[in-house]
Amino acid sequence: MTVDTLHPVRVVQHGGLLPFVREWLTDRYAAPALADIDDPSGVVVVVVGGGAKVGATEMDALPNLGAIANFGVGYDNIDVVEATRRGIVVSNTPDVLTEAVADLAAFLVIDVLRGITAADRFVRSGAWGRGEKMPLTRDVRDAVVGVLGLGRIGTAAANRLEAFGAVIHYHSRNPKDVAWPYHATPTELAAASDVLLVLTPGGAGTEKIVDAAVLDALGPDGYLVNVARGSVLDENALIAALEEGRVAGAGLDVFANEPHVPEALLRRHDVVLLPHVGSATIQTREAMGRLVIDNVDLFLERRTLVTPVN
Secondary structure, eight states: OOBOOSSOOOEEEEEOOOHHHHHHHHHHHOOOBGGGBSOGGGOOEEEEETTOOBSHHHHHTOTTOOEEEESSSOOTTBOHHHHHHTTOEEEOOOSTTHHHHHHHHHHHHHHHHHTHHHHHHHHHTTTTTTTOOOOOOOOSTTOEEEEEOOSHHHHHHHHHHHHTTOEEEEEOSSOOSSSSOBOSSHHHHHHHOSEEEEOOOOSGGGTTOBOHHHHHHHOTTOEEEEOSOGGGBOHHHHHHHHHTTSSOEEEESOOTBTTBOOHHHHTOSSEEEOOSOTTOSHHHHHHHHHHHHHHHHHHHHHSOOSSBOO
């Protein structure tokens, strides 16, 4: 069904936004779905959710587009270079989801070491009741956690894990003003780590940054935890490493082709699988929604943004 309006639509929705965010956008701006508009000439802001793509094709369809407001801290779904070339500004939702994602990242590291969800499956399967023994797990204390991507979330996750007694190492594009040891490459970081925690941004510059060489450096006693983007990990290389015993296990909140998870991962008991829920708390998603609205408001009023990317 198309939207019938006497005035050109100024704000549209694109992709999988949460119901309360869609309601806010509809109430505040009468913002329909992009697919439902007849006349795109008046659209100046598109609000993007669920990783929906906004590239040259979408920009061509919106000749007067001025801003892209992304519901999420990552924006690899948006061609920021092309948007910048066209004078289109892009916003995201940083900071408000740092704590929730850092919590989940730390919990996932603890899970792969202590086997919490594996122990839950063990009990539910009846194995404990049959007298079977749960395999011993690993201490978090004194484990070396290598944080790949020491930004806001990486730093917050590292602080949480350090409180549990973990030893933090890291790699980022540049050394940070922190006391933790820095490694010049992801491979060097993996070689020094018991757990490699990936929190680097997505995009072309980090695509498959965790490859077979990094996994081999992590080694047969090492664990991989990815709470970044599915694109930063070579999933086929991870599956091969798991099947061949070249890494001990993994914890994954993100995947290359979401929501589809490779069958080879689904059937493994040494992998913890989560449905991309790093920021999925009520409080965090509401804060993200409010920040999106603030960005749209400010752009419509002053042609600027609260949290610009470009």
